[in-house]
Amino acid sequence: xxxxxxxxxxxxxxxxxxxxxQTQLPKAYETYSDMPQHLQDSWFRSFTQFxxxxxxxxxxxxxxxxxxxxxxxxxxxxxWKQKYLQGKKPKNMNMDVFNGLIPHWNKPETKAISETNSxxxxxxxxxxxxxxxxxxxxxxxxxxxxxxGGV
Numbered sequence: 235x236x237x238x239x240x241x242x243x244x245x246x247x248x249x250x251x252x253x254x255x256q257t258q259l260p261k262a263y264e265t266y267s268d269m270p271q272h273l274q275d276s277w278f279r280s281f282t283q284f285x286x287x288x289x290x291x292x293x294x295x296x297x298x299x300x301x302x303x304x305x306x307x308x309x310x311x312x313x314w315k316q317k318y319l320q321g322k323k324p325k326n327m328n329m330d331v332f333n334g335l336i337p338h339w340n341k342p343e344t345k346a347i348s349e350t351n352s353x354x355x356x357x358x359x360x361x362x363x364x365x366x367x368x369x370x371x372x373x374x375x376x377x378x379x380x381x382x383g384g385v
Contacts, residue, residue, distance in 0.1 A: 245373070250284055251277075251303050255310045256327055262334025266300075266307035277303065315339050 254277050263269045278299055287295055314332055317324045318339060324332060338344055 247281075247285070247299075247302060248306060250281060251299070251306050252310065254280060255303075255307055259328060259331045262331045262338070263307075264311070264335070264338050266304040274300065274303070311335065 258277065258280070260273070266274070278296060281299060285295075314324050314327075314335060318332070318336060323329065
């Protein structure tokens with residue numbers, strides 16, 4: 235199915251989406267869902283230039299794209315915040331975006347949420363995330379199928 239196709243190529247799709255986050259943000263947004271729909275659509279159109287799938291899978295691929303983009307966006311904003319907290323500036327990014335996020339990071343409510351999440355992660359009571367390595371299970375399955383002669 236389309237979701238399997240997307241997940242099997244997660245490393246490649248992640249790189250494409252991360253590059254968009256780093257180079258195609260016109261201004262600061264706190265989350266992916268805060269971005270205007272037209273910008274999200276533009277990113278997806280850019281993504282479609284590099285990957286092909288059956289047209290009937292487009293809604294499923296779009297859903298997977300948005301889910302992965304939201305996660306990667308959050309991860310990238312977190313990485314930028316860590317640079318900010320260290321008194322550093324990230325390389326290869328629009329500094330207007332970075333500077334636009336600083337007021338968000340300094341809001342009392344943002345700091346409170348961050349502190350709560352940090353405590354929860356350190357408590358050991360949070361379900362751990364299992365990671366099978368750099369490749370998804372689907373990617374490993376695809377490789378093993380090819381190695382077995384496509385059986």
